[in-house]
Amino acid sequence: WWKALTKVVQSIDGMTVVSLTATPPYDSNNCEWKRYEELCGVIDEEISVPELVKAGTLCPHQDFVWTVVPTEYEKQYLDEYESSVARTLGELSRDEHLQRAIREHAWLTNAPDVTDAIFANPELAIALLVYLKNRQVELPPHLLGILDLQPEDIPDISEYWWQLLVSTYLYKPGGWPEDEELKTHRKKLARILRDRKLIWNRELQLSDARLIKRHITQSSAKIQACVDIYRHEREVRGAGLRQVILTDYIRDEGVRSNKEKQVEMHGAWPIFRELVHSLGDEERRTCALLTGRLVVLHESIAAQLKDEATLRPLEHAPGFVVIDAPARNPVTILTELLEAGTINVLVGTRALLGEGWDAPCINSLVLASNVGSYMLTNQMRGRAIRIDKKNPDKVSSIWHIVAIVLDRKKFGVQPHELFRPGLADFRELNGRFSTFVGVHQTDPIIENNLMRLELPYVGRKRDYISGAEHLALRKSFFRTGWSLESTNNTMIGRLHDIHKMDKHWQEAIGLGDAGQVVPTVSPDSPPTARPFHFGRTLFFFLITAITAFFTAAWVMANISTQIGVIATVAFLWSLPKFYTTAKLFFKHLPVDGTIHQIGLALRDTLCGTGIIDNSAARLKVKSYTVGSDVYVSLDGGTFHEKSVFADCMEEILGPIENPRYLVIRHDTFFGLKRKDYHAVPTRIGVKKEYAKTFHLAWQRYVGKADLLYTRTAET
Template identity: 30%
Template sequence: MLFKKLEFKFTWRSYQQNFLNNFLKHIDDNHLHVIAPPGSGKTILGIEIMKQVGKKILVLSPTLTIRNQWEDRLQSFFVNDAQFDDFSFDLNQPKAITFSTYQSLHSFYKKFENKEDYFNYFKKHKIEVLMLDEAHHLKNEWWKCLFELKERDKLTVIALTATPPYDSDPLEVSKYFRLCGTVDDEIAVPDLVKEGDLCPHQDYVFFSEPNDLEINFIADFRGKIADFIDSLSADEEFIKFIECHRFVMHTNNTLDQIYANPEYFSALLIFLKSVGKEIKFELLEILGFNVKDKIDIPVFDLNWASILLQNLLVTDREILEKNESVLHKLEPQVRKINIFDKSKIDLIGDAVLYRSLSNSPSKLKSIVEIIKHEEDLLKDELRAVVLTDYIKKEFLEIENISSINRLGVMPIFHYLRTQVDKSENLAVLTGTVVVIHHSKIELFSLFDTFENYSFIPLISAPEFVFISSKTAVSKLVDTITKMFEHGYITKLIGTKALLGEGWDAPSINTLVLASFVGSFVSSNQMRGRAIRSQRNNLNKTGNIWHLVCIDKTDLKGGKDIETLRRRFDAFVGISKSEKTYIESGIERLELPEKYIDISITDLNTDALNQSELRSDLSMRWKSAILHGTTLSREIKQYYENDKPYNLQKQQKFHDVVKYSFLELGVGLSFFIPEVLIKNLNVLLSKGIISFVYTVLTAFGLAFGYKTYKVLKNYIQFGFIFKNLSKIGEALKESLIEINLITTKKENIFVKTEVLPKGDMIISIKGTNDFESTIFINAIQEIIEPIKTPRYLILKANLFKKEFDIQNFYSVPQIFGDKKKNCAIFEKNWKQYVGESEFIYTRHLEGRKILLKARLMHLSNSFKKTTKKAVIWN
């Protein structure tokens, strides 16, 4: 055996042992894809996998620091006597184990003019396995040389990551999973906390408000957008241009183009409707609507305006060459108000306003308040790290902090040095700028020699020195890290690029994320720095602070809070509520849903008070862990509180059904006695038949329409909860039948639940993580607003047709890709859910019905109607 000298010297944690007991059954298809959070021992598990596979291997990492950690863990955890030396850091001289970086392999790949020589290199040196550490980096250039190799020589691929890049561009996500394969196993955060490999931790959100300048900028931006939209609606030349658009004037001749871009066609019609133009029925007929259908055309809002302008000015520009005079006049208008940049129309202000809010100087004051609070509580035990995106070297020397108008390492440094106690314990650590207090220079010598460095006092803050290194910066990073670990530095400011991934400082107990990057991967990696446990400190807890600048002109708080919500989808953490539970998503923090007329001060005071309860935090984690044994996935379908009874535009059960029956019942309780008394003379003079006719006529006039609406609402929505359960059963049976679920059928059940607010939850129990993920992804495809499925389900029985009710669902891609699988799903759907029509959408009639279904769901096109969550139960 290649690795017979390697033997793990310690005892495996229970979750590690469980993983190792099962991994061989996953790798038999030449793939092993594992999600392992920071602190789970991912590297030593990788070495054990390598040892058990027993073949020559290339281990790839994103940085030199992480590459070196692999060799360090190998020698420290698996070698007893003489050092293991059958390894190499050089791709030109590979050994049994070759440690390298993705960048090095990419450069190595590019130097081969003949790609056959690249493939032959692996054959010549008999390298049969690729170990991909922090595999979430593999989406673009680094991906190519690995995927070609995998496809050509069928190498075994072992992918390790803390967070797959689920929220990246769909093409990038697809490439990632083509290389790494589906997720085979996941190590759960609660298991790590239970075993003591991660410390109890909690996320807190600290809010700030934009300053007057920023508020004026936001108000001015929104005002300009509103004026621009109003001007479009009053521009006769533009309206005439839209009326004469080929999709409107020559619809039947442009069907293929309409079907390829239905949002564009919809935006044209919605605009014309908004300016009072009648929409000819012929335009709606091609979408599959008939005369009896009730069609609610949405409001021409900023989302639809964005779609319209994006197509007119970019996507469709060449074909609209004859109308260039109109577009040439339009383009300067949109550029003038900063909504057209890099061929992208942005009327919402995602880029412009988000840059303003995410980089707001108001967050500097938030950081000061958080650090002061944590230092008051923890005293010398504080180990605080502030991570941000940019250094902002232009603020290295500054006379007055009031001139700072940007977020960055140096602005944060100047704010903290002037406004917190014990500034001598403050330091900066980045790849190019390192700053410590002059009183720490002697302590620096305990870990490193002076000869490779120069210590240059800052002009604006001479008590601090800039450290200039004459050698590799990695040694300096190591020295400052040791000073931090020993408590000579207690407040450290750095960049996420240097410290956000792979940097190991287990003593961190306070982390402030002053980064506006909202991706799953970056956020989870940064957060992972603070949740590691610390040897000889069993009481360690971690507070992670997230900064948000609220846009009070936006009901939901603006883009900064939206980015934070997306970031939290990657975190599994503990709830704030009295009933403690562990779940992914920001809902567990019980933040407000609306941010107009809300006190930011009260929210921050509550967060600061909660953050003091560190000992209570440990107890809450222990309690929550006892209430579960494994992570499972569920999907939540939202009940829209802000627009409660908009029934035609929702595809879920609303409590309005119950209230409508109640209202009808109450009405009748008053109506019947009154009618009986008023028409008693009819009974006495004309007889019982005339009396009954009179009462029924009065009832019809008073309650006929209301009764019709109540019945229609009940038929359309009253059974949706039951339908969701039946849909789950149909899906479960179909997945079992096509062998995507192989767990014993008797151990599996579908669970549905209605929450107090009206949201519905569905999950599958008894399956493994991979099977659960497939089920949840498929359910989401079925119940979300219609996109472009290959097959569509129309559920409308004879009774529903009388009430003009049609429910559309998508057939999930895992069935739609193969006719045989779709037939299996159709059979189970009809058995559990009821008679429905399955429609193939890739021919003319099918595409018409698809567009009709999408138009019926247009109101939900820009909403998040469902949410996946990971829960511990």
């Protein structure tokens, strides 16, 4: 598409391109994103969901998560997969060819000119060390030194490290020995793994299998979950409920063949059938099914359509009829019935109702779909969050259903535990929540992560290798013996308080002066420069105070002229230094003081180097605290400039990965040495002069520091 549109734009002289979209493809890869920017330019302005809520264009809303445990059949499938993986890992650990290949890897033999390659892929280097540790082989000091790790820092081996190691061995030969024997072994190993369904399209799946993901995300346990969610919504909203349940598939094979499957599949028809079989006569007549090839209504409602459609009794759902060959679009017909309250719950497919369908009356949306893309997720959420002029007090609930398979005996503390096969659906849910913003469950904050819902079994854990914070399941939660499904009681309680969400949204969006959502950074452990400046401030204060005393004594003729002159010179020398260090100390004194100073240094660098095409005087760094959390953002400029600032701040304040330059803060106070390391952002580190500009700005705002280039053997 980009080639065709680019040619059109280039063929018309003087064309001005104005690009508008409700769903920017934020989750696209870098190559696709560059094509969007080449055609449309960078994003100049974005009107976010909270801004639209504040303006009254969208209604207040909240997300809910309903947790289910997959069926025994699905858990058995997962067990068979894990057994196959365990058998394969046992064979790999005894594979002599693989042992030799790893033993002779260039990174382990201290071959020349491998440092840059290791920096480009440090995780593979760690995987090699993990394997050696598992084999109880001495770890090579040169590789530990390059990675700045100690032997005790190397984690135990797991499926994650096996997958990284073996997939690289099979398909990325750089650094691996290349003799004919190992080439033959690679082909044989790949064939074995394909036969066991552990390789799909040259992608090894020891910890993240597509087939397992499909079974978990499409678990039939979600069918009953939809029924349970409907019951609780009906209890809270009564006849005012306007619910839509969206799925990926119809799954009406049983209706068309007149023979139901023994193993039920998750889809629109199974959900609808379970609803009408579970509800009483009054409620079941308000259920409807709307898909591309199957439209079902209760016969009492469908009777009014007999003159404009063919009605066919539905054997699998007594009292319901199939609408065939309607004179009007069935989507229009059922939308009118939903708006009128004739039907209260409509089950449909994402393909038909997920985008381009306007039904402002919807106040409850159940996403029984495993779609993870930003664009489609936002399109589906848009069905429920539009304002309804007939219901000005509308507050919507958006339900996400997640299936989790967790064997408590196998549940450990691996840093990559989210890659366990039984957590495939949970990982998709986590990715989905990173693509849209919403209000925090308890705090008046707008965020774009799953943490904002305060799920009982979700927490954060620090990776002891990289220092990165990541989402993890709370091990303590499972020690209590509670079932995952018990967390649904928390969701039910929150649903009964859904009317409070309007006030909660107003509190959250009322915090901003302009009512806008901007890219903001909140570090897990905010840096502080106070310890670095306190010692120097105290040192110069003492010198200034002592010399001032002697100067005053000399003026009063209580000491000799020689001592008085020396004291006066020392006083004049120390006074400006005391002023400078004291000023820096007090600038860093607030909780968010150091972050604010780092932000100022970054702003000046981005503007001075031309990375941001704006004047530093027109851009303001904003920092503030909410509870124990510290936030920093850029005020003024375009959305793109704010995003660049936020991305760079995240690199500076986050865990160090693989930067070209480091800023090192160091000081000694009463014999105690302290050092802090911060990465120079990638956008700045691409050029030496950019890095030097950042270093000078850092020293001006933050304090004394050294600039270190990391691409040398010494570092």
